[in-house]
Amino acid sequence: MILPAALLLLGALTAVLAPRLLARADWPDREPVVALWVWQCVVAAVIVCCALSMTFSAAAAWHAVGGPVFSTAPGPVVEAYALGTSGLWADTTAVTLACGGLWSVAMLAREVVRARSRRQLRRAELRHRAPLLPGEEPGPDRLVVLEGERPDAWWLPGTPPQLVVTTAALRRLEGRQLDAVLAHEKGHARARHDWLLNCATAL
Incomplete structure (x- = not known):
């Protein structure tokens, strides 16, 4: 049962260290799109670590889970990772991580409802x-x-989406600057950053 614990430790270290490293670096200011992709990869890595740890723990705790999940794995592989025997913390880890996953889904649903209301x-x-x-x-x-x-300028998502700009922004920005701001806001809409924001808030 060392593998689920190692995956949990890897996920926790990634969740703790990656934001600090990104906050201290100066390159995200120069390359915000790359920084956004790195951040998304960090979040995905933590989620994958937790999901794999939950799967391995459940497989070790309950044969009904382990059989279908690892039915194609050779016997020596299953024995090497001790997936067929229940460890001391296997069932607790699996249930805890499953509850965490359900809680994350519930928070995402709540955030989507709140975002729609706003x-x-x-x-x-x-x-x-x-x-x-x-x-x-x-x-x-x-x-x-x-x-x-x-x-100020912003893109209000929905059907139909609305591009909004204030008169103060129109007075301050010249033609090409205003075009750049409007293109920037349209880029948010095309990339569906409202969904990314909902997911980040929920997590």
Whole structure:
């Protein structure tokens, strides 16, 4: 039963050390897209370590799990990893990790519901502050300009998605700068960063 413990230790070390190393490095400021991919790989590595540890622990604790999961593995491999015998902490580890996985799914569902509620409130506020003109159709290419003292621009996901910019941003930004900001916000929408944000918040 050394393998599940080693996987758990690897996942814990990755979860603790990787954010600190990324926070201390200066290259994420120069390469934010690469930093985002590295961060996603770190999260995926921790999840995979926990999932594999849970699988191996469950296989060791309950033959009903181990049989189907490792049915194609040669006997010496199963014996080498002690997957056929229940270790002292195998059942506790498997149940704990399964509960952690269910809790993460529940938190993700809660975050999606909360994000949808926040988005509906922002849409209602947007309709109140910038109603559609007679004959105007809502669409993904519609740019909403709001009166505001603070320069800001954002993409409001949903159906249809809305691109919003404040008058302070329009006053401050010149043509190419404004195009760059709007392209940046559209990039968030194309990459579905709202879903990444929901997952990160839930985790």
